[in-house]
Amino acid sequence: MPTIKSTYLENLRTSSQHLQSGKEIITDAPVDNKGKGEAFSPTDLVASALGSCMVTIMGIVAHREGHELTGLNWEVTKVMDSNPRKIKEIIIDFNWEHPLEDPKLLQKLKNAARTCPVALSLSDEVVQSVTFNF
Incomplete structure (x- = not known):
C-alpha cells in the first residue's frame, strides 16, 4: 500500500x-x-529529513530513559554540488540551552542521532557534518 x-x-x-x-x-x-523558491525544494526536504530523523531517534531514546528533549532546536544547512547537481553536504547544528546533566545519556543521544534511518540511508558521498552544542 x-x-x-x-x-x-x-x-x-x-x-x-x-x-x-x-x-x-x-x-x-x-x-x-529555474524555480520560484516559494517552498521547500526536494533536496531541502532531504536535508530537513536528516535533522528531523536524528531528533526523532534521540527523542525515542530520551523517552525510554524517562526524559524529554524540551528546548532542543537545530539548524540545517544544505550544500549543493554541480556536475552532477546533488547534495554535497548537510550541516546540522543542534543547540540545547538546558540539556540533561547525564553525560552517559547525552552520549547515547548523540550515538542515536548518527545512526538514524535517514543518516544510514544517505550515500557516503553526502557529508554529514553534525555539531552537538550540549
Missing part, C-alpha cells in the same frame, strides 16, 4: 500527500535551478 501520493502541479511545483494523515507538502524548484 502506498505511503504518499504525489502530483505535478505546474511550473516546477509538486504536491505530496501523506495518505495516513492527509497532510500535504508542496515543493518548488529553487531559484538557482
Whole structure:
C-alpha cells in the first residue's frame, strides 16, 4: 500500500500527500535551478529529513530513559554540488540551552542521532557534518 501520493502541479511545483494523515507538502524548484523558491525544494526536504530523523531517534531514546528533549532546536544547512547537481553536504547544528546533566545519556543521544534511518540511508558521498552544542 502506498505511503504518499504525489502530483505535478505546474511550473516546477509538486504536491505530496501523506495518505495516513492527509497532510500535504508542496515543493518548488529553487531559484538557482529555474524555480520560484516559494517552498521547500526536494533536496531541502532531504536535508530537513536528516535533522528531523536524528531528533526523532534521540527523542525515542530520551523517552525510554524517562526524559524529554524540551528546548532542543537545530539548524540545517544544505550544500549543493554541480556536475552532477546533488547534495554535497548537510550541516546540522543542534543547540540545547538546558540539556540533561547525564553525560552517559547525552552520549547515547548523540550515538542515536548518527545512526538514524535517514543518516544510514544517505550515500557516503553526502557529508554529514553534525555539531552537538550540549
